[in-house]
Amino acid sequence: MVDIASQVLPGRSVDEIDSARAGEYALLATLLSHSPDAQLLAVLAGLPSDSSPIGLAHTALAKAAQQATEERVSREYFALFAGLQDGALLPYASHYLTDTLYGRPLGRIREALQRLGVEKAPERVEPEDHAGFLCEVMAGLVGGNISAPDGTDRAFFEEHLAPWIGRFFVDLETTKFAGFYRSVGTLGRTFIDVEAHAFALAA
Secondary structure: OOOOOOOOOOOOOOHHHHHHHHHHHHHHHHHOOOOOHHHHHHHHHHHOOOHHHHHHHHHHHHHHHHHOOOHHHHHHHHHHOOOOOOOOOOOOHHHHHHHOOOOHHHHHHHHHHHHHOOOOOOOOOOOOOOOHHHHHHHHHHHHOOOOOOOOOOHHHOOOOOOOHHHHHHHHHHHHHOOOOHHHHHHHHHHHHHHHHHHHHOOO
């Protein structure tokens, strides 16, 4: 998992469900921040699965990893997120919400991160409204590595992810450039749907 420079205080106790949620966010953060190397592909190829929606998405990701190579996935990642041709994706809240880059959604996210005592590590070049960065923040909030009051994960999700990130994952799932990353889109879409449903039930 890529680093976020943060003021991390002793965290709350984390139950099994939150630990699993944090793991899903961390996995998505890693795969959206850089292409997987051979070691990570081997881990993904052995993902456990079951008949739940998340389990089925894990099955698809494992199969994709089994068929992938580090070099091919690296080229795919570049075409998807760094290329300039039609079909490349811009995984930023500002793009999806205002059709701009470095827009108001980014400003609101930076304000929220400042309140949490979280700042972007110096080596990180993408703005903080990047999908991978936001998933990493959620992993920290859910997993207790970022100290915050109970319910902060829900508030952060509903304000900064729910309005757009599901659409991003659908685009990732359906773009013509996606091979391995189609399964990442499926996992992301499925997991975000589960999160949104769980938060709605808890309201």
